[in-house]
Amino acid sequence: MSKQQVKQIRTVKHTRDILPRDFTSxxxxxxxxxxxxxxxxxEAFRRYGFQEIRTPIFEYTELFARGVGEETDIVSxxxxxxxxxxxxxxxxxxxxxxxxxxxxxxxxxxxIQHQMWQQSDLAKLFYIGPQFRRERGQKxxxxxxxxxxxxxxxxxxxxxxxxxxxxxxxxILKELKILNTTLSINSVGCPKCRPQFNEMLKKEIEPRLxxxxxxxxxxxxxxxxxxxxxxxxxxxxxxxxxxxDLLCEECRAHFAEFCRHLDKRKLKYxxxxxxxxxxxxxxxxxxxxxxxxxxxxxQNALLGGGRYDGLSESLGGPPSxxxxxxxxxxxxxxxxxxxxxxxxxxxxxxxxxxxxxxEFSLILAGCLRKVGVSxxxxxxxxxxxxxxxxxxxxxxxxxxxxxxxxxxxxxxVLRDMVTREQLELTEAELLEKLKAN
RNA sequence: GCGGGCAUAGCUCAGUUGGUUAGAGCGCUUGACUGUGGAUCAAGAGGUCGCCGGUUCAAGCCCGGUUGCCCGCCCCA
Numbered sequence: 412m413s414k415q416q417v418k419q420i421r422t423v424k425h426t427r428d429i430l431p432r433d434f435t436s437x438x439x440x441x442x443x444x445x446x447x448x449x450x451x452x453x454e455a456f457r458r459y460g461f462q463e464i465r466t467p468i469f470e471y472t473e474l475f476a477r478g479v480g481e482e483t484d485i486v487s488x489x490x491x492x493x494x495x496x497x498x499x500x501x502x503x504x505x506x507x508x509x510x511x512x513x514x515x516x517x518x519x520x521x522x523i524q525h526q527m528w529q530q531s532d533l534a535k536l537f538y539i540g541p542q543f544r545r546e547r548g549q550k551x552x553x554x555x556x557x558x559x560x561x562x563x564x565x566x567x568x569x570x571x572x573x574x575x576x577x578x579x580x581x582x583i584l585k586e587l588k589i590l591n592t593t594l595s596i597n598s599v600g601c602p603k604c605r606p607q608f609n610e611m612l613k614k615e616i617e618p619r620l621x622x623x624x625x626x627x628x629x630x631x632x633x634x635x636x637x638x639x640x641x642x643x644x645x646x647x648x649x650x651x652x653x654x655x656d657l658l659c660e661e662c663r664a665h666f667a668e669f670c671r672h673l674d675k676r677k678l679k680y681x682x683x684x685x686x687x688x689x690x691x692x693x694x695x696x697x698x699x700x701x702x703x704x705x706x707x708x709x710q711n712a713l714l715g716g717g718r719y720d721g722l723s724e725s726l727g728g729p730p731s732x733x734x735x736x737x738x739x740x741x742x743x744x745x746x747x748x749x750x751x752x753x754x755x756x757x758x759x760x761x762x763x764x765x766x767x768x769x770e771f772s773l774i775l776a777g778c779l780r781k782v783g784v785s786x787x788x789x790x791x792x793x794x795x796x797x798x799x800x801x802x803x804x805x806x807x808x809x810x811x812x813x814x815x816x817x818x819x820x821x822x823x824v825l826r827d828m829v830t831r832e833q834l835e836l837t838e839a840e841l842l843e844k845l846k847a848n
Numbered sequence: 849g850c851g852g853g854c855a856u857a858g859c860u861c862a863g864u865u866g867g868u869u870a871g872a873g874c875g876c877u878u879g880a881c882u883g884u885g886g887a888u889c890a891a892g893a894g895g896u897c898g899c900c901g902g903u904u905c906a907a908g909c910c911c912g913g914u915u916g917c918c919c920g921c922c923c924c925a
Contacts, residue, residue, distance in 0.1 A: 424916075425917095435859095436860095485923080489924090546924080547920095547921095548917090548918085548919095549920065552923095552924075552925085556925065626921085626922065640923095688924095690924090699925095709919085713925075715924080715925065739925030740925085741925075762884085794881095794882085796884065800885055803886060812884070815883095
């Protein structure tokens with residue numbers, strides 16, 4: 412059968428492969444960059460005392476419906492949901508399951524399921540993994556995307572916790588040299604003061620509704636806070652009351668404390684009263700780090716997060732405070748300023764000439780690898796010139812040349828591919844030298 | 849869910865008012881150079897021009913449909 416007759420199977424629409432550098436020139440989809448960001452994040456988590464949690468990538472649909480909110484865009488139209496097999500493998504008769512569209516609700520579910528509060532007053536958890544939302548893709552948006560996030564759950568809602576997280580994020584961004592960013596913060600109030608603000612907002616907006624865009628009319632019904640975020644009706648929005656002026660005493664004090672802790676750490680931020688979040692569970696502090704470059708197309712949010720003090724209870728757990736963020740790994744990769752070194756580049760390339768040298772090289776490569784040296788070699792019989800071309804392309808720092816001469820002498824040519832210096836070394840000397848640097 | 853743009857070699861793209869055997873650059877393989885990479889030169893491999901139909905003596909090009917991708921809206925990371 413010719414290949415044209417067989418339909419090619421490709422990635423599902425709006426999903427993509429993250430490939431090794433060798434196989435793609437798309438710098439936003441290279442696996443070593445994802446690894447690099449993950450390693451920087453893991454180092455931050457080590458320093459700040461976070462422990463890794465890995466939850467399943469699918470959960471009962473109910474978790475997200477209750478945790479994230481039925482009315483949110485995520486739950487109402489963006490989830491991958493299906494019916495599991497029921498009894499006797501009856502299709503569609505089983506539980507409703509969903510690929511996770513975010514990871515906070517699963518982490519809280521796990522916190523409750525394993526009664527983590529019994530072990531510690533404060534659980535400091537981080538996760539790294541794929542999330543799934545059924546959206547139309549565009550620059551910086553995919554149906555399977557990757558997030559790194561943390562959740563701090565437990566007794567305390569001290570704003571110092573929030574400032575500490577911001578400090579950690581600041582370190583991660585600087586370490587990655589992602590510098591063209593701004594931090595926006597706001598308070599979205601609590602169950603005590605937000606309903607009053609929503610009421611007032613409704614009253615203010617209602618008479619102006621006829622002059623506002625269709626989206627705002629929709630938001631008026633579903634999530635009135637989001638009207639504040641509208642980019643079209645900016646003149647009208649500017650006349651609306653600010654939530655900052657209507658916070659209750661406790662929320663006001665909490666927010667002031669948060670700002671004070673940021674100031675003490677000399678962390679720069681701007682208060683944005685229009686910053687609201689799309690997920691129902693947020694209370695009090697909300698924040699976003701936005702990029703000022705256009706690397707992300709029309710997207711500008713690199714990460715976002717906030718406080719969710721009621722989430723545990725709404726999922727049937729004990730009253731617990733919670734604070735966390737999620738950062739978009741794909742978007743971080745797109746924002747990296749420079750080429751990052753690829754750890755898969757081998758240290759040494761073994762260039763063999765002839766069958767006998769090939770056999771020897773196979774064993775020598777094994778010896779080098781056992782002492783921790785990464786090696787690459789070719790499995791064809793080529794001229795030295797062509798083998799050197801491969802060595803060059805592999806970007807290995809050193810090449811060991813192994814031919815008949817070397818085999819009889821027991822001394823091998825070690826070529827430094829950058830300085831072009833060559834040494835003649837015995838096998839033992841090779842191992843020693845390459846191991847050392 | 850709604851808009852806009854684009855589909856030609858592995859990649860980036862040319863391709864004239866429709867005209868014979870479909871091109872370039874990069875990459876790949878080989879050679880010039882018998883055991884030394886990056887440079888240069890040469891040769892070679894690699895295409896049902898996304899798919900289906902229509903118009904025409906003739907379609908990569910025109911028309912209709914379809915699929916895919918990209919970008920934007922909504923929303924988010």
